Amino acid sequence: MTTNNTADSNTTSNEQTPDEQSVRSEVRTWLEQNWDPNLTLLEWRKKLIDSGWGVPAWPKEWHGRGLTIGLGDAVDDELRKMGAVSVAKTGVRMLAAATILEHGTDMHKAKFLYPLLTGEDTWCQLFSEPGSGSDLAGLTTRADFDGENWIFNGQKVWTTSAHHAKWGMVLARSNWDLPKHQGMTYFLIDMEQPGVEVRPLRQMNGHASFNEIFFTDAKIAPEFMVSKEGNGWKVAMTTLAHERRLADGIRSWGRGDKGSGRVYDEQKAEIATVMEPYKWYPQRAGRVDLLIERAKATGKYDDPTVRQAIAKVLIMAKAAEWTGRRVKAAHALGRQPGPEGSLGKLAGSQVARLAAQAHTLIAGADAMLTSEDGAMDGLISEILISVPAESIAGGTDEIQRNIISERGLGMPKEPRTDVDRPFRDVPRNTVG
Amino acid sequence: MTTNNTADSNTTSNEQTPDEQSVRSEVRTWLEQNWDPNLTLLEWRKKLIDSGWGVPAWPKEWHGRGLTIGLGDAVDDELRKMGAVSVAKTGVRMLAAATILEHGTDMHKAKFLYPLLTGEDTWCQLFSEPGSGSDLAGLTTRADFDGENWIFNGQKVWTTSAHHAKWGMVLARSNWDLPKHQGMTYFLIDMEQPGVEVRPLRQMNGHASFNEIFFTDAKIAPEFMVSKEGNGWKVAMTTLAHERRLADGIRSWGRGDKGSGRVYDEQKAEIATVMEPYKWYPQRAGRVDLLIERAKATGKYDDPTVRQAIAKVLIMAKAAEWTGRRVKAAHALGRQPGPEGSLGKLAGSQVARLAAQAHTLIAGADAMLTSEDGAMDGLISEILISVPAESIAGGTDEIQRNIISERGLGMPKEPRTDVDRPFRDVPRNTVG
Amino acid sequence: MQYTFSDEQEEFRLIVRRFMDDKSPTTEVRELMATDQGYDKAVWKQLSQELGLPGIHIPEAYGGQGFGFIELCIVMEEMGRALLCAPFFSATALAATAIMSAGTEEQKLALLPDIASGETLAALAYNESSGHWDPASTALTATPSDDGYVLNGGKSFVVDGHVADLLIAVARTPGTSGIYGLSLFSLEGKGEGVKRRLLQSLDPTRKLAQIEFDNAPATLLGELDAGGTTLPHILDLAAVALASESVGSAQKMLESSIEYALLRMQFGRLIGSFQAIKHKCADMFLEVELAKSAAYYAASAAAEQTPDFPAVASLAKACASDTYMKAAQECIQIHGGIGFTWENDTHLYFKRAKSSEVFLGDPNYHRDQLVLRWED
């Protein structure tokens, strides 16, 4: 239950914790009266947002109905059953929304939330820099106030979707005399201005799923600061917490609703654009699902040493999957989530690496080929040259082990020398 | 050539760098006239020592002939060819001798070297403590001067042969107000005094190859200090350098000369005593030599997954062996020894662990048995429960990786907080 | 599929853990492992009468507690954690499971109540000196006699076989081969024609016996020649029980490692503040959690008799064996020299890990089984 629940409401739903059945029935009734696949995507979404059924778990004054997360899920379920298209709940948009809802001003909420939900505005997140990866708080993109605007200079990297984003969440250093965590400020930046240059970043597997962003005297008006000056680290933590929570959702989002009609076609196009950077992610994770089928197809299934390699992958992959379910099941029983959750990332890296090894053994000489000449039309070679990213993207294995040992096992942090003095005195990279 | 070469000499050998042939012929002549297997071990060794042929590479005034190491080896070779028993060149004795020759007073040399070479005195090395293992310089055995003697209190551990040692090389803290490396002093201690208690330390494999030593107001007269007060760390480094150099020799020493006669029998008994603590060392190293033979004997040779396991051991073991030979060959060509030498220890740990795994697969259910019921009369089970020591004894794998990365690869040390302040202020173990 | 434990199961675990903490400190383990008998009769009586553990998964109709395989595995896990020396694995997890799977209704009524009460110690005599885990390798013969059968041949690696009152032996009809002609038989441990010898085992906390059968009279358990069907399932259940024990022990190794790393100082710092140790512990933690998940899933699959059970039984056994072995090794490593001493308790766990690694089939065997049994 959120604190916004008591706010004034203009919906017709029961006040206070309504039960699931009545919510489901109410939304069903509304959908029966309003859902029309022949509307444009924008028309339909506006209707949905205005009804409060688009984001029912959001506060009433900001397009929602102040329902619990659980009831929100029930509403989504009804939309799914009806085949009705939802609001634009893509990953990065949701991170922006969550951050703005928690730390933004009313102006931010009024200006950004609506076009974000309709899908008109796309967003990107500008945190990582060439010089600060694992050590995000070591960032050096500078924001200097010129009396009127904040002037941005610096470089960001690993920014998915920046090439079509209208707005960016950006973290920059506004004070160099404070310790590193205290001198950062969080802004919302207009990506479509002259001082912002977006360049695609090509990966070793040939895809270009990320961008580099160069700021050269880019401008942000003071009212686009989120929270206070110097409070950027705390706001960024909110964004990152939602990112971790949504990690699976971001990647699997948008299989798309099935049906015919204008709204579906437009949604399909939207999904294709949003999902484009993620299409190699299953290969990056090692495609464990293909191993036995491939081994049987190539005859390598008869080789006991190949079976050992496959078994090693299966053991780790299934055990990791069951660990995830164990965490969820415990959570569902109302137990405090244990530290098991943070282990999934590390397990995933190892699964991917073991799977690539097994795929190599199975492919044999074919592992040398790619594209149409390669096994499964190049899918196998894409696995082989994508898995190295799994142990880096979203936090390296080394950082995961730090987190696991410190937060999960209560082991002491290493002595730090970079947090207790002015940032300008902390040794840092001269080049990226 | 040592600086002692110019000292007055009463031997009949040519002065200055004699050539190998003349040295060999001279020692052969001497042996033909003097070697007698029916002497007692002590009688023979005294004769040998007095002739200068016992330790020909030592200075002339201290039982040697001031020859080069290479010529000394040639003399040993002649003794071997003749089947003549050598002086007591056991490992720990040699560490004591090397340390005394380099840092000891003339009194030390006069008192200790002769009975050390005859074999009458045995020695032990008292450095490690329960609270200071990897961090040897963190030792807390205290030496306090009472105006007449140094009074010792504290505990040492991992002391091979202490139970029959007459003398010990001991490192203790004599000043707690200096930084850790500057407050230690090196002494020679009489082990046969009331304040010294020696207890055998039993290992997980059932052997008791080491001892714990407890000092309770043990006494050392000031003249048994080696080098100056506070200079102990430097002296200990000499001992340790010789230990590293002799590591292989210590373990393989004393297969014993073959022949019949009183001197051989007495030597055999001496060797049995000295080598007793080392008899499980080959098992600790994993017994790679047995793998294929065992696989063939059990029929597991036909299992391709067992062959993979054996191959993994063989690759690492042979490559490590060849690396050792590569270092020696480069050294023989007069090249600077590269850092390859320090890698052997780390490779050995991994070989041992992989070998134990392969032996387990080969033994199958028999891996559960030991002693007469176990495979090869318990030899295989001794491997399985001994290999965990290989990655600890003589420096843990973790310490080896520090050394390799810092000295071999030039990577920076971690920030230290324990070396730049009085030792009494450094956090340390309250219990061992 | 039950992915986590119910509140009742967690409560039960706590009760078992408290009992183990109380009755099986390592001082006790060290005393018992030095004896031939290998367990404490008084503790066994308490464990039977106060907690009813020997009958944990035996139905109430046969005098048991009527809980399921998941509860059996909780007990195994807690016993593994405490390294309890008691004939629970042999009598309840192995022998009672075999009787429940293969015996006739009448035999279950006759044999199970005394096992459930802890009065009868039973043992499963399955493996032979060849050391193979495949049922097809059975050589012990069962020849029909006037009042039943007589057994001839030998068994080995029989857990607690030297003290068992009741033996459940796997034997084959003379002239058969492979998985055909295999049956289970019951006979008295001290019966005629039975010669038993305690083996010298690497892990002294788990007693193993060699048994010679010389025309030993025995009773057919269940149906003749049905062993080819019942045995694989019995062995799979046994493997999951052992996997549960192993994850309990592995968890203990993790906790012991952390505890020492947060106590031991070198270079003026806790060794637990060095990345080399932290990352080692993080990896151990990951592996132990994964092994737990595998063991829990397999126990659940056993309880619910899901079709993937044979594959996941092998998965859990391979995973738990490797994890436990590695955790014990790393626990010694983190302790340094002290970890290799007799005085330190780690070696007790290390030896159990080595024994559990190969008992019921080594990880390579089970990995192979896993893939061969896997259904996409």
Added chain:
Amino acid sequence: MQYTFSDEQEEFRLIVRRFMDDKSPTTEVRELMATDQGYDKAVWKQLSQELGLPGIHIPEAYGGQGFGFIELCIVMEEMGRALLCAPFFSATALAATAIMSAGTEEQKLALLPDIASGETLAALAYNESSGHWDPASTALTATPSDDGYVLNGGKSFVVDGHVADLLIAVARTPGTSGIYGLSLFSLEGKGEGVKRRLLQSLDPTRKLAQIEFDNAPATLLGELDAGGTTLPHILDLAAVALASESVGSAQKMLESSIEYALLRMQFGRLIGSFQAIKHKCADMFLEVELAKSAAYYAASAAAEQTPDFPAVASLAKACASDTYMKAAQECIQIHGGIGFTWENDTHLYFKRAKSSEVFLGDPNYHRDQLVLRWED
């Protein structure tokens, strides 16, 4: 046995290294890998005329430099280090070695001088689309014709096969099977009945071709049906040459890792001061040194034709492949995100590592061979 390099060999290595540093910076590698031809004719000419590398291990009698297999391996190692794009491995290490092992005196005199001078590019067409490395899997047939033989069938994974002037092809006498009936044949790359296609390879710095033979006229190389004897040795020599290349590349990955770790700062420290990175580098260093020792020993065993050569050839190949693959992986990991970008050079080496891992047989295959070939 020669355990280290002579001063002359070290001097030779330096000359080769300087040439590679000069001619094969990664900017050049990137340009050439984007072409179909895959190498720079001018550089090849210099490398041939100034250094005589294509004839390095070819006896002077056949126009070569008359050095041994150790010098060949030094060249391979340095080329691996620089990831040189040139038809050296194909023409000299593979094809010339095959001709030297299998050809008649007359054929050596006829074929080798032009390879040694770098004028003729030769390729060994051994593997077929089945991807098996065992000579017994050969399916290409050689049928006697009026003036020699005609080949029918296909070859695949032929290194530089698309540009080779001369092909050395392994084929079998129709009606034979296994290792019997195998022979080597020579024919022109652009000859009648030869259709070649450049394959799309994961590692664009090593070009692979598919070749179809349709009644392609060919000349028998050496003795008929002798391939079962000569081929295993040719393949072992090839494996050692490839292992040498791999250790050169692996060493580069180690150096690149250290260099970056001593440049990159995070948390106010060089990342190379963190134990996680230091210990990773120490392990890499160990593995690279071991792989070097294995490759050097194998090269020496090849040169001295010691009886353990077949076993150590497999040892060196398995060791070098695994080491290189792991070093490339860790080099990416130490670089973090930047290591996964196209811009960073690590992926060039990673892809070569993947290709070399399976070429001439993957590490599992060679580990198995190692044990089967091992003589105590």
